[in-house]
Amino acid sequence: MTIAPAQPVRTRRTRSWPGGVWRRDRTSIAPRAIVLAAVGAGVVAALTLHITVVGMGYLLTGTAIALAVFATRTVRPTAAQAVAVVTALALLAVLSVRGAGWLATVCVALSWVVGSFAVVGGRTWTGLAAGSFALWFTPLRVIRWTRRGASRWSSAERVSLLRVFGVAAVSAVLLLVFGSLFASADAKFAELLEQATPSVEVSNSVGRLVLGMLVCGGTLGAAYLLRRTPRVDALAPGPGRPVARWEWAFPLALLNLLFLGFVAVQLRVLFGGDRHVLTTDDLTYAEYARQGFWQLLAVTGLTLLVIAVALRKAARREAIDRTLVRVLLGLLCVLTLVIVASAVARMSLYESHYGYTQLRLLVLVTEVWLGLVFVLLLIAGLRLSGRWLPCAVLGSAVCGVLLLAVVDPDAYIAQKNVERFEETGRIDVSYLRSLSVDAVPALDRLPEPERSCALYRLQHEVDEGAEWYEYNAARNRARDLLAAHPVGRCDRVAS
Known part of the structure; x- marks a missing residue:
């Protein structure tokens, strides 16, 4: 009896990309x-x-x-x-x-x-x-x-x-x-x-x-x-299967009522400012600002998730469906913008009392940018077309970062802290030490010993990047300023 030779086992080759997304390439050559x-x-x-x-x-x-x-x-x-x-x-x-x-x-x-x-x-x-x-x-x-x-x-x-x-x-x-x-x-x-x-x-x-x-x-x-x-x-998911009108409109209507009730009841808290902080027991400016910021993040995530699900599940063939989408999602964005404005006001109040830091300024800029994102969402909802929205959000982020670079955040923070010191006599030199060389021109205005204590660390940082290909305008400007006015001794850290 003869035994047939064993056939080779064929293994199915898996693809890392779904078919049609990125085809295999066996012919192209690199010029x-x-x-x-x-x-x-x-x-x-x-x-x-x-x-x-x-x-x-x-x-x-x-x-x-x-x-x-x-x-x-x-x-x-x-x-x-x-x-x-x-x-x-x-x-x-x-x-x-x-x-x-x-x-x-x-x-x-x-x-x-x-x-x-x-x-x-x-x-x-x-x-x-x-x-x-x-x-x-x-x-x-x-x-x-x-x-x-x-x-x-x-x-x-x-x-x-x-x-x-x-x-x-x-x-x-x-x-x-x-x-x-x-x-x-x-x-x-x-x-x-x-x-x-x-x-x-x-x-x-x-x-x-x-x-x-x-x-x-x-x-x-x-x-x-x-x-x-x-x-x-x-790779993007396809359009979702629409559900009955009441299945998506009823939850959105209840959510809008909840948002509306929150804004109406908390109106004094949202825009109370100094009066609300001063008249509320055991409430500090720090807690007031952080509470608004976390509200903003929670509401942002909730609203984006709700809008994404609603746009996939809501039918828009009939005029009444399109009207409901515009009204319900538009109202949700508007109410969210009210909370965004509240959070911005809270952070501004916090900064006016405790001074500016990198984190506080970055939080404030992020809040303003998120507000702009909600405006774009509102426009997309009114037009019932959001194909342009991802690129618009990316473009707004780029414009925001470039605008932040024009403002020169570290120099702005240092300037605001110097002005606060001139008005109140209070300054956190230990924090100002952590700023970059962008802050040197503003910190150079401080009197001694605050000036030397604030610039003590930066005098070593300006010596970095001496080669032509490591040129940095802020570092060169700081190097010239410190060369003209050397940093003295820092016997104590003022605060």
Whole structure:
């Protein structure tokens, strides 16, 4: 009896992306120009980008990446892509002007989101979120894409590439040798050469090499996404199945009555201000402000969730349904805006009594931005069309951050605390020490010993970023001010 050979077991290959969202790619090749441009972006990052120093290196690296991704493509970018790229670079440019580390973190994170939108696109909430993480799914595709491209290079192209690197190396050696000899022969020429030659000091060479490789790989990934773009909007859930009118209108009506009753009963509390705090036992300004802020966050999450569910479940074929959606959701947004206005008033009252801090200012700006989001939701509800809403919310966040950078938050906080000190004689020097170099011009107005105590830590921070590619306008201005008026001894911390 013969035994049939065992058949190989076929395993079903799983896909990380649903069908039609991002098709498999076995044919595309990476052009040589893209690879060289990505290597150039990695070199720029390795030489100029210092992650812990807020400076111009971020803008230089971002510009190199943008040029490598878009300039090597024959198709011109769309108007939306051009605006997104310029906006992303504008956010990175903030790091060349302001020195606040927390503001720099916000700008870099938002620049990543806007840059991902420029490459991948996305018109839905799901599309914007998925597009922001699309780069993390490209390594295997980019490796195969680059490998196929390199295998297509002709031997003449490879030789010419080696010659380019060889000529560059020989030129650098000649300039270094003869430039050093001429500089040692004449002091005036050495001074002119030092002023004309950019200084690039490569410290932590291993870390710089790793950083350059990561930026090079990320640039290749962005270039690949621009040419083989996944349909991230296809990941968005489809329209929900409408339910009967009373099933969605009745809960919304009850919720509106609850909101209306809360606003009516608590009207004195919402806008009571000083009188409510002074006439209420065991109530402080801090509790008054924080209570309003957490109310805002809770109401924000509830309202956004209710609107999302209602828009999926509410039928809008008949005129009465569309009218109910506009009235019920519109009233919910309006009542939420009342609570937003209350929270803003509470935080303003808190700041006027206890001074400004980064957290308090950031909370206030967030509250105002959330109020703007509710206005956009209200407009979308009245028009019964919200396809533009995700991009509008992202755009409002970008405009808010750029406006915050123009205001110069740390300098504003320091100025308000100095003015409060001039009026009341009270100041928290220990907190002012934690501000960035943006606050130096305002803190320089303080009398001694408060001035020296507030600037004690910052006098060491201004010495960072001395290289040209780490330029920061706020740090340079602070360095000049402290050089003209040195910081004295700080024998005590005034508060």
